[in-house]
Amino acid sequence: MTQITLIEAIRRGMDEEMARDPRVFLTGEDVGVRGGVFRATQGLFEKYGPDRVIDSPLAELSIVAVGIGAALAELRPICEIQFADFIHPAFNQIVSEAARFYYRTSGAWRVPLVIRAPYGGGVSGGLYHSQSVEAFYAHVPGLKVVIPSTPYDAKGLLKSAVRDPNPVLFFEPKKGYRAIKGDVPDADSPEGDYTVPIGQARVAREGRDLSVYAYGMMAHYSEKAAEIVAREDGIDVEVIDLRTLLPLDKAAVLASVRKTGKALIVYEDNLTMGFGAEIAALIADEAFDSLDGPIRRLAGPDVPGVPYAHTLQEFYMPNPHTIAAAMRDLAAY
Amino acid sequence: MTTDALVRASSRLGEQTLLSIYWTMLLSRRLDERAWALHRQGKIHFHISAMGQEAAQVGAAFAIQRGVDYVNPYYRDLALSIAIGITPFDIMMSLFAKQGEYSSGGRQMPAHFNSRRLNLVGGSSVVATQVPQTAGLAFAIKYRQKTGLADPADATQPRVALTCLGEGSTSQGEWHEGMNWAGVHRLPMICLVQNNAYAISVPVDSQMAVANVADRAAGYGIPGVVVDGNDVLAVYDAVREAVERAYAGEGATLIEAKTYRLTPHSSDDDDRSYRTREEVELWKGRDPIPRFRQYLQAEGILSPEQAEAYERRARVEVDSAQAAAEAAPDPSPEEALGAVYAPAEGGS
Incomplete structure (x- = not known):
């Protein structure tokens, strides 16, 4: 067991899933050499290279839509929206497309996609860097909406999200990124590859x-x-x-x-x-x-x-x- | 440039392939006509037509590896879908929304063509959403090649992703963002814009301030090609060249097929309020199916007797598809509840 921060747990979750499954890749704004504006992807560009850690154009709907297309092709995209406040341009792709693919094709096409987004206030972010957007998406059958609050859960739920065959919105309480610390099993320990099931309080x-x-x-x-x-x-x-x-x-x-x-x-x-x-x-x-x-x-x-x-x-x-x-x-x- | 490259790709198509192209266009047309009749008879709720655009669609389909390369179509792609492997029975089942209907089990309106087996992606009704998704499909092709998950020479794997939409839909931001990804990442993607002159009632000059959709390709750093969308072999040539570029890792292509919608937008539309009968008649004179028939007959590939035999065969296929679909049961009401979430994969 090691005490780590919430954001470190998220980073480790992505790292371990990328190491486990070559179909997992990351895209989003500044996720590459910059390691993300919150540093969630720090070191992953260096470790996995530009083919698997891709700086997207500054356009949220296509971050999600490209993720959807890659998921239809059975890759395992993790798409980062820099702030949940900026996810709204992708609402159409998330709600009309990702959530409905499985239903509208009677199970022929699925969308194993993770969309990560920091959310929430208390960070002097004003109207457009503080929003809580979960209610919009929790209303939509076909989506899963996950919000972890501890490092242990963040890593375990993120790994479950990557392995889930459905679109998962993963909202991260950014005020807690560094403020929240907790014990997480080391990767090389027996319980290192633990997951936390989606759908359990x-x-x-x-x-x-x-x-x-x-x-x-x-x-x-x-x-x-x-x-x-x-x-x-x-x-x-x-x-x-x-x-x-x-x-x-x-x-x-x-x-x-x-x-x-x-x-x-x-x-x-x-x-x-x-x-x-x-x-x-x-x-x-x-x-x-x-x-x-x-x-x-x-x-x-x-x-x-x-x-x-x-x-x-x-x-x-x-x-x-x-x-x-x-x-x-x-x-x- | 080699001599070979100067030869039109379509000139290498064998007679059987040319006849197959003709047959596909014809079958789509006869099926389409029957759907309109069924709607007028009150037997079906809705139909949206491909009439007039069969050359653009079938020419494109024959230029890719059908059933292998990804296709992300739009609601007008009846002839394209038939070329890829959707059957008249499938289409009839959709029109009647019967149980187990191929595209969605009766959940979607007709014309949401879909087959996982044929890599034909089942779309929504929201225009242009398929374009950035197609960039994602094309991204996946390239990703698998670059990371060693797939052999780029393996012809059993998709090597290009084709998407279609109308010219009006290119006004959407979705289209721009998808094309931009395709350009930035040099994706093996083809965007085929079927410019049929109207987005329901709105003409092209109210959609864009440029003469051609293809002119916008420069903004994405990719080639833009304008082609006569009513000339099936010209469309084949243009798309085939784009396919070769994509297969060779040279990136995306935007193709604009200039064509015309011979019917109202859908069975719920009346086009008399926004375009003249003279204009429609003019374009009926440019109908791509008689045009291709005349070409095949002039080339001695299709005899009048063969042409009549195709007509009879199309009638039989459409008749039997309709009869089978009409006899099929409706979905059970509780089927509305199924397939919301994909089940977890076995193992870990």
């Missing part, structure tokens, strides 16, 4: 009093908030790190709320029509009898983006203290 913290559902940076903040309310208020919070939004681990969501009777969903996307709405609907529909309080959502306000100035950004972003306050409020029911 993780109980990040066990608790009895209420359930918190979160992912990405908000899973971390929720754990911190749970520590605060445990210490200060004696509230015992269970934190579920969803890890995969699509397909959603419904069993894990329901099992927790059936135990605690209370549910809070935390996400940094805008509140309305965000992913929390789906969790709330699922719980209302299938665990109503277990509820001992309202289903609550804590999310970003309904404004068109995360604003830049630090006071505005801090107001926008949920943080351990606002989450702790929401936990106390719900626990009081």
Whole structure:
């Protein structure tokens, strides 16, 4: 076991998959000699060369579309979108094309494609370097949407994504790239080639009093908030790190709320029509009898983006203290 | 330049191949006509036609290795698809949206030609999305050759990726981004623009400020070729040259086949509001099928008796395909739920 950062785990995941399978290649803006603007692909150009680590033109839809074509030809592309904010030009290719190929050809053509994109706020990135885009894609059958929050999960889920025969959107909480560290088995250890299955949530913290559902940076903040309310208020919070939004681990969501009777969903996307709405609907529909309080959502306000100035950004972003306050409020029911 | 290179590639086509080209164009036309009739009879919901564009499509298909090289078509490529191996029965099953219909199991509208076995990629209805994807297919060909995953001389593997679209669709950013990749990475790709003069109702001069789509090739650093899209052998020659370039690792080619759509855009369109009957009649006089028939007859390759025999055979094939498709069952309702995700591969 070695402690590494989230971004190092992602880099190792790509490196190991490229070493394992010659069909795996990387493309995106600045992924070559620059090693990516966040350094996620650092060293891979030197190791695998320009045939397998390809600087794309500055045009996101074709990064995805070329990936789709290569995936149709049974290569295993990993496409990097530099910031999730810039993925929208590729929406057509992701939603109309990648997601639908298998269905529209009745299983004849599949798209084993990974699209990686750093997402999320709190990084002084303003409207166009902070977005959470997961809700757009979690609405689309045919896609898988994965958001890891720990180095262990990031590497294991990324490897699963590369080996998955379907298009997988892999959103990385960039605020945690270097801030989040964790133990990851060494590549040469017996468990070095571990994978984490797509579609399974993780109980990040066990608790009895209420359930918190979160992912990405908000899973971390929720754990911190749970520590605060445990210490200060004696509230015992269970934190579920969803890890995969699509397909959603419904069993894990329901099992927790059936135990605690209370549910809070935390996400940094805008509140309305965000992913929390789906969790709330699922719980209302299938665990109503277990509820001992309202289903609550804590999310970003309904404004068109995360604003830049630090006071505005801090107001926008949920943080351990606002989450702790929401936990106390719900626990009081 | 060698003497050989000055000879038109089509001049080396044998008589049987020339007749096969003619037969394919004719079969597509008769099938197409039947589809319009079925729509007028209220038997099918929708048809979109290739009429008038058979030379552009069949000429291109015969220039590639059919069923091996990748083809990413558009919704008008009926004749192209037939040339590659889609059958009249397949097409009829699509028109009637019957159970197990070849392209999508009845999920897609007709004219979304598809065969994994024939490397014919099943597209969407969103125009030009197939162009950057075709750059991806071509990228994969080159990737496999460069990384040693495939032998570039192995003719059982695809060595070029062909995509088609109309001239209106070249206004899409998707087209630009795909062509740009093809140019930057010198991809073994052919983009065949079937310029049929209208994008539904909108004429070419409202789509672009240049005389030819092919003029734009300069912007991608690749050759751009204009060809008479109603001359099947001219199209064959142009595409064959592009295929040779691609096979030789010399990169992509943009080919613009100037042609004309003899029918409304689709069974839901009425073209009388946007083009004159005189113009349509003028182009009916340039119909590529009689034109090629006259050529074959003048060359002594096709006799009037043979031509009539082809007509009879086409009628029989279309009749029997229609009868079999009409008799086939509809999809079971719950088939709407299947094949959303590909299953995980066996092993690790």
